[in-house]
Amino acid sequence: MSKKILIVFGHPKFQKGSSFNACLRDEFITESKKCNNEIDLINLYDEPPLGFLDGSPATELVLNYRKRLEQADVMLLMSPCYNYICTPIVENWISHVIQPPFSFTYRKLYGNFGYPQGSALKGKTAIISMSYASPSFFISGIIQQIPRRVKKFLFGYLCKMNVKYLRWYEILPNMPKKIFDKHMTKMRIAAKEI
Numbered sequence: 001m002s003k004k005i006l007i008v009f010g011h012p013k014f015q016k017g018s019s020f021n022a023c024l025r026d027e028f029i030t031e032s033k034k035c036n037n038e039i040d041l042i043n044l045y046d047e048p049p050l051g052f053l054d055g056s057p058a059t060e061l062v063l064n065y066r067k068r069l070e071q072a073d074v075m076l077l078m079s080p081c082y083n084y085i086c087t088p089i090v091e092n093w094i095s096h097v098i099q100p101p102f103s104f105t106y107r108k109l110y111g112n113f114g115y116p117q118g119s120a121l122k123g124k125t126a127i128i129s130m131s132y133a134s135p136s137f138f139i140s141g142i143i144q145q146i147p148r149r150v151k152k153f154l155f156g157y158l159c160k161m162n163v164k165y166l167r168w169y170e171i172l173p174n175m176p177k178k179i180f181d182k183h184m185t186k187m188r189i190a191a192k193e194i
Helices: 020-034 060-071 088-097 137-141 143-158 177-192
Strands: 004-009 038-043 074-080 104-110 113-118 125-131 162-168
Touching (some): 020 125, 020 177, 113 143, 143 162
Parallel strands (some): 074 125
16 A cells, blocks of 8 residues: 655755765655655755744644645654754754644643643654764764654654664765665665555
């Protein structure tokens, strides 16, 4: 059965072939279309800026993103890991779009205590794709797992989405072709498995 996939792409080099992440995105799109999936692509660096979250009501742009997300079966969030988080533009998009009551609500048990319940995103799939450049085992094996764990808590625990990860290591300026090809194969497989 075909699915609708919303890709939220947060790399400043978003043009075709301009970055490793752009190559991954394009490989995913090509393979997904072969599986008859529908793609809705948001290149955040090519979109109007959202500004910083300041407590103002959601703008038309944010409401449009929410509508697109609500219509999707799968969200693929793509970002390099910068300073142990997604790129700031992705983090800002998440802050604006993934807010209660759209994405989750709380059921009150007693006083201020309760537990989250999913809303519009409940049961959808969130795929978090992050690329890492650190060659250090400690950094890549321990520290760089923090951003994905935070995203798992947000999308999995709060929003009640099914969370999957695509992690890309050895993303250094002179990546050998063999490793690049291995990563592209991994992305094709991920696209087929949706």
